[in-house]
Amino acid sequence: MAGAGGGNSDVQWCFSQVKGAIDDDVAEADIISTVEFNHSGELLATGDKGGRVVIFQQEPESKNQPQCRGEYNVYSTFQSHEPEFDYLKSLEIEEKINKIRWLPQKNAAQFLLSTNDKTIKLWKISERDKRPEGYNLKEEDGRYRDLNTVTTLRVPVFKPMDLMVEASPRRVFSNAHTYHINSISVNSDCETYLSADDLRINLWNLEINDRSFNIVDIKPANMEELTEVITAAEFHPNQCNTFVYSSSKGTIRLCDMRASALCDKHAKQFEEPEDPNNRSFFSEIISSISDVKFSHSGRYMMTRDYLSVKIWDLNMESRPVETYQVHEYLRSKLCSLYENDCIFDKFECCWNGNDSVVMTGSYNNFFRMFDRGYRQDVTLEASRENSKPRSVLKPRKVSTGGKRKKDEISVDSLDFNKKILHTAWHPLDNIIAVATTNNLYIFQEKLN
Amino acid sequence: MNATTAMEVNAEARRILAVSISKLYASRTQRGGLRLHRSLLLSMVMRSARDIYHSSREIEGQSDAQPTSEPMETSSDQTVPEPQPELQPAVNAAEPPSEESDSEDEGCDSDIAEDKENMSPTKQSRKRRGKAAAAPDFLPSKRARLEPGEERYAAQLGSCRAGAAESLTALSLNLNRVIPAF
Numbered sequence: 001m002a003g004a005g006g007g008n009s010d011v012q013w014c015f016s017q018v019k020g021a022i023d024d025d026v027a028e029a030d031i032i033s034t035v036e037f038n039h040s041g042e043l044l045a046t047g048d049k050g051g052r053v054v055i056f057q058q059e060p061e062s063k064n065q066p067q068c069r070g071e072y073n074v075y076s077t078f079q080s081h082e083p084e085f086d087y088l089k090s091l092e093i094e095e096k097i098n099k100i101r102w103l104p105q106k107n108a109a110q111f112l113l114s115t116n117d118k119t120i121k122l123w124k125i126s127e128r129d130k131r132p133e134g135y136n137l138k139e140e141d142g143r144y145r146d147l148n149t150v151t152t153l154r155v156p157v158f159k160p161m162d163l164m165v166e167a168s169p170r171r172v173f174s175n176a177h178t179y180h181i182n183s184i185s186v187n188s189d190c191e192t193y194l195s196a197d198d199l200r201i202n203l204w205n206l207e208i209n210d211r212s213f214n215i216v217d218i219k220p221a222n223m224e225e226l227t228e229v230i231t232a233a234e235f236h237p238n239q240c241n242t243f244v245y246s247s248s249k250g251t252i253r254l255c256d257m258r259a260s261a262l263c264d265k266h267a268k269q270f271e272e273p274e275d276p277n278n279r280s281f282f283s284e285i286i287s288s289i290s291d292v293k294f295s296h297s298g299r300y301m302m303t304r305d306y307l308s309v310k311i312w313d314l315n316m317e318s319r320p321v322e323t324y325q326v327h328e329y330l331r332s333k334l335c336s337l338y339e340n341d342c343i344f345d346k347f348e349c350c351w352n353g354n355d356s357v358v359m360t361g362s363y364n365n366f367f368r369m370f371d372r373g374y375r376q377d378v379t380l381e382a383s384r385e386n387s388k389p390r391s392v393l394k395p396r397k398v399s400t401g402g403k404r405k406k407d408e409i410s411v412d413s414l415d416f417n418k419k420i421l422h423t424a425w426h427p428l429d430n431i432i433a434v435a436t437t438n439n440l441y442i443f444q445e446k447l448n
Numbered sequence: 449m450n451a452t453t454a455m456e457v458n459a460e461a462r463r464i465l466a467v468s469i470s471k472l473y474a475s476r477t478q479r480g481g482l483r484l485h486r487s488l489l490l491s492m493v494m495r496s497a498r499d500i501y502h503s504s505r506e507i508e509g510q511s512d513a514q515p516t517s518e519p520m521e522t523s524s525d526q527t528v529p530e531p532q533p534e535l536q537p538a539v540n541a542a543e544p545p546s547e548e549s550d551s552e553d554e555g556c557d558s559d560i561a562e563d564k565e566n567m568s569p570t571k572q573s574r575k576r577r578g579k580a581a582a583a584p585d586f587l588p589s590k591r592a593r594l595e596p597g598e599e600r601y602a603a604q605l606g607s608c609r610a611g612a613a614e615s616l617t618a619l620s621l622n623l624n625r626v627i628p629a630f
Contacts, residue, residue, distance in 0.1 A: 089481070091480070091481040092479055092480060092481070093481075094479055179484055180480070180481075180483060180484070198484040198485055226484075226488060227488075229485045229488055248485055248488060281461075281464055281493055281496045281497055281500070282493060283496075284489065284492045284493070284496075285489045285492070285493065288485075288489065339467055341471075344489065
């Protein structure tokens with residue numbers, strides 16, 4: 001079938017937009033490191049290796065083209081993090097934005113959290129489209145008037161001005177993580193959030209930046225006994241006392257903050273026994289979970305390891321309820337992927353708005369969607385060659401057997417430098433944002 | 449597993465070990481500092497490779513490669529290894545070009561010396577942490593590599609190391625110490 005999405009097997013995906021430089025020579029600072037829609041889907045934020053955040057805003061649907069959902073255009077760009085130097089450890093701290101998480105909107109302004117390896121910042125993005133005019137003591141250009149010339153008094157009024165979008169850092173949460181921060185997650189209570197590094201998870205209040213509570217600590221007394229690290233963490237979407245964290249050993253632990261202040265003892269542990277037939281040198285690496293995401297309903301969670309996506313029912317710890325192979329043809333290539341470092345790539349995954357479809361990235365700028373209801377999957381490609389507006393994306397196929405059919409790509413011709421690690425799905429509509437190395441592709445469902 | 453397969457596995461394990469070590473070394477100079485997760489995964493691969501290497505050695509039936517004998521000392525002490533000719537070429541072939549190894553065309557002695565350079569960083573990282581390695585029983589810089597062939601020569605050359613005999617078994621300790629304590 002042509003596509004998979006929205007629980008309807010007839011969904012077809014079209015190219016909508018691509019953002020970023022066309023250059024083949026990628027500047028390292030432009031490498032996209034995170035992509036996130038806000039809760040309404042109106043705003044789309046990206047972070048890059050250079051520490052910048054770019055926010056796109058969806059244009060309102062135009063009456064001329066009701067078939068087409070609004071385009072995303074740049075709304076705000078700001079430098080979130082700068083490179084720093086830890087003098088005590090003689091370590092440079094990268095400015096790369098690891099994660100962005102939006103806060104639910106409470107007033108006219110938008111808030112987001114962005115983090116690099118060590119520091120989390122709360123940014124306020126606000127619009128200014130009016131300014132006061134008609135001051136008594138000042139001219140319009142700001143110069144003070146000669147008081148002798150003031151003969152009447154008037155009340156200043158607000159006049160419209162060109163829209164200005166300002167981003168200002170409202171809080172800086174620093175010095176709480178010894179190791180590299182890999183996740184942040186806003187609680188459903190909208191008051192607290194967690195930040196996770198390799199060995200610890202901290203709980204913060206959004207209003208208080210000089211104090212955080214440590215809620216998980218898996219650092220062994222003797223570092224030589226270290227066997228696993230935390231790879232991702234997320235709060236439950238509606239239970240404010242529940243969060244999960246995944247490990248490099250392929251386990252996910254669910255913790256209840258009501259049980260104790262320090263949640264080292266998990267309430268549930270999700271782990272699938274390893275298939276002994278698949279054992280290799282690299283079994284541990286490929287079982288390391290790179291991303292964990294709750295479904296919007298909160299009933300399920302999804303994990304991504306190197307070769308597969310697994311859906312877990314929170315009520316069943318013994319094994320996932322669904323497993324989808326993303327690129328099983330790579331299993332026989334693990335040694336080469338180890339040598340070229342690709343085996344360490346951390347792919348993310350995401351749910352669509354009604355939890356019926358999941359999506360994740362792969363190599364060669366391919367990305368995969370798995371329709372849980374219709375049991376269908378599709379491979380699509382993000383490339384400039386398919387970038388005619390509203391052109392329908394053709395499903396791609398990787399040939400695994402000896403005979404390569406027409407239009408199929410053999411495993412050996414896959415470009416492992418073109419990887420899609422970050423994808424995001426609009427919370428309400430069939431609009432997806434797919435990040436290649438330095439470009440952001442936006443695809444939409446074909447509407448008739 | 450017969451002896452031939454065991455040898456292939458052996459060579460593969462050695463190659464993976466060498467690749468892992470060069471990755472560990474490279475990661476130390478990475479921007480942003482040592483990544484704990486990556487170092488952990490690398491050390492796990494190294495441990496698997498080492499275990500498989502050991503078991504394939506046993507199957508090969510080369511029982512006079514005493515697992516507890518000491519690996520090679522610094523290049524200055526080294527002489528051309530005695531026969532195990534089928535091992536030596538495999539050993540040299542197994543060493544991948546690393547960022548320090550520019551001696552592909554030089555003699556195998558230099559190769560080995562260059563590859564010692566590659567080995568040393570793991571030990572340097574241990575030293576830097578100042579753990580039990582406070583009184584290291586290994587040389588601080590030119591660290592012997594874990595080539596199997598050399599094990600049987602160490603006794604001949606004499607160790608200038610005061611401490612206990614190192615071996616691939618002892619490398620297990622070293623692998624643990626690869627993870628630096630912050």
